[in-house]
Amino acid sequence: MRYSVIFQGTAFTSKSSKEIQVIKDHLFCINEDGMIEKIVAPEEEEYDIILNQYGGTNNFHRLERGQYILPGFVDLHVHAPQWAQAGTALDIPLYDWLNTYTFPIESKFSDMNFAKEVYNDLVSTLLANGTTTALYFATVHKESSLLLAEICAEKGQRGLVGKVVMDDVEQNPEYYRDTNTATALEETEQFILAVKELAESTKQGVYPVVTPRFIPSCTDEALEGLGKLAAKYDTHVQSHCSESDWEHQFVKTRFQKNDAFALDGFGLLREKSVMAHCNFLDESDVELFIETGTAVCHCPISNAYFANSVLPVARLHAKGVEIGLGTDISGGFSPSLYDNIKQAVISSRMLEDGVNTTLPADIRGVKGSSITVNEAFFFATAGGGESLSLPIGRIQEKYTWDIQIIDTKVPSAKLPIYDDHEELLDIFQKMLYHARPENIREVWVQGKKVHKREGRLALIESGGL
């Protein structure tokens, strides 16, 4: 057989950042490498030929009525160990949150059993939420960081994983930091090599990521060494950049320049770099991001708690910065990019219209800031793929078959659709606003099914029980 899997159904993907393409009743032909080799329209001659050849075989999947294909989501910022505290202690400032809650939790990932339990749960949960690719911060521990990569490999998620570096003895607690700078760099290199070896037997790919936690937690030597490792092994790089008033100011005080330029000075802004938050980039920072190909990871839920502002995402994107979305577990409580898509739209409208009712309407907000749900979806899919420089996030030939199948008719989570002829673009919006893990019936990565939910007949009973 020429194709290894064929799907028949309707898919939605980003045509551009603002426009959704509806691919109605097409055939999606997946090759042995898990790539979309061909998308065939009903009016094409080949359509019936393929149907005749594959219809009824085990490789043929026809979507049921009310089911639709979306690209899998790309989550560009997950602190994997923080899943254990997601949803707690969000009411305190970043600095206290890190020291009172987060560092103690992360330090527990020296325990491989604990790490295994939490990481297994997290990767399954993200898949169940439609996330097919995730860019992870693990912890300082080399062993359990590698375990996270192994769990991604095993469960079929495309995982990009970093062993976190935080070596500054002044800025990090004694119980949770790298032993010293030299060890931090050695272990990072060992980690890179181990993940590259793991990648050789992992179809969907796993990737090592150079991961200075953020400038405040690292020495100059560590930052410089990490920049060199990124160049030596051509890896992805991730960190935080200009997140809050506090961080932004801390870096300026230390280096007399903005976070972006400081990171760039250490060789950490590269085509494959993703910087989380970036709320306080100024115009020259933005140009530097564009020039180096560095992407911004927008984490709208987390920003409400820790970034003291809303990322001006419409402005950055219009200038040409690559943008993706991140949950930022657990600065963001939710494991779902659906929730972050919604919050990205909501936050952008708050920036557009302003928040303070005592100010006149014309100076309350920042005109030109709002984004549509289509744009937020773009960031969660195609934008994430561009940010990582990988062929993911679109339903398009030569892209990976990384998809989620949404069922709008699950009885216990039925979407409010009452018109059999409702516009497909309206149904698309209803899916983005209403779909929950219950509606995500199957998730495929690189042509392989990695998650499914049974129970389309689950019951809601009301009245007279």
Add this chain to the structure above:
Amino acid sequence: MRYSVIFQGTAFTSKSSKEIQVIKDHLFCINEDGMIEKIVAPEEEEYDIILNQYGGTNNFHRLERGQYILPGFVDLHVHAPQWAQAGTALDIPLYDWLNTYTFPIESKFSDMNFAKEVYNDLVSTLLANGTTTALYFATVHKESSLLLAEICAEKGQRGLVGKVVMDDVEQNPEYYRDTNTATALEETEQFILAVKELAESTKQGVYPVVTPRFIPSCTDEALEGLGKLAAKYDTHVQSHCSESDWEHQFVKTRFQKNDAFALDGFGLLREKSVMAHCNFLDESDVELFIETGTAVCHCPISNAYFANSVLPVARLHAKGVEIGLGTDISGGFSPSLYDNIKQAVISSRMLEDGVNTTLPADIRGVKGSSITVNEAFFFATAGGGESLSLPIGRIQEKYTWDIQIIDTKVPSAKLPIYDDHEELLDIFQKMLYHARPENIREVWVQGKKVHKREGRLALIESGGL
């Protein structure tokens, strides 16, 4: 038997607006009227006596490990017919949204079959989301508005329902408005009488609500007549007040005073009045609200789309205004008060810290604006009860047994809890941030089970499928 139902388990309720009371391993004794007659602590002598008497009987319910009791939610603002469009067309201004999308949908509720389908779905969906009491706008149609009240009665939800009045021929489309002012008032009175009759056979109560859509859609005569009907029958009243720049300005231009004073002039601000949104109340409006006992319904998700601002909820509540939460379906897309609790916290932080990164930190936001998740929970429960002047929203003696049972260990929706001794207040926060309908295993209203979900053993399968 003295009690009709007994529960044994751990419950959470608001001790004050800022403090949560953990009622650990108590017995909750419900009488025949569906009221909490007694709450018994494990150290009380009566505890074992009651256990001996009721344990093992059909009336005895012991919560499983990982299950907790929360008060049912009180949703103070739902446009029931708009459930049919929830999640679409949120990207356009209020005025266009009403005329292009919302009025056409609402006009379809002259069709009783359509109304039955949508309203049945909506009430079941709200129950499945833990909402035990809802304050509804129906449509101008008397018959299908009454049908909504009947569906609430039948399914066991405490429904407060209004036939919407919108009689101004200049402001409303010909295809969707009251025939004339006299008819609007007559049909409202008939509706009030019909719901009061229905209430006589409805244990949990259903209530008629006087419902001018908002001032812009009503004539002076209609508003005056509705104020008189509210007084005559001592009903609840609901409307919108000072929602957006547009509405706020419209009323000022028409009456040379703010919305609040205009509504009050027609007798529409009463102890049992709930006004949605209220973002632009000034100090004298606030005093009028307090004086008349009028409550504010905060709709944080909807406000992001249509209110051009964030409600200064902390300030209003500190001054003594009664506050509840509303989904505002479908200005708010979500049927869940969990989502609105989260957004209330998030929006309040955006008001606190500000949104515009080009402004200095000290003038960017409005200090004193942020609320905690405990406060948002208070608004969704006890605050809603106070707003409606009903004994609901608290787990407390002499309150109704309106509760939801949350299961943190459902395999397909397991909460991230890995420590058997995790603080109960942390678990409470994780429930508010993570619970979905899958976790809401049972819902009881007035001592009667009205919703349950099966399938604690639902599967997530990951990897190697």
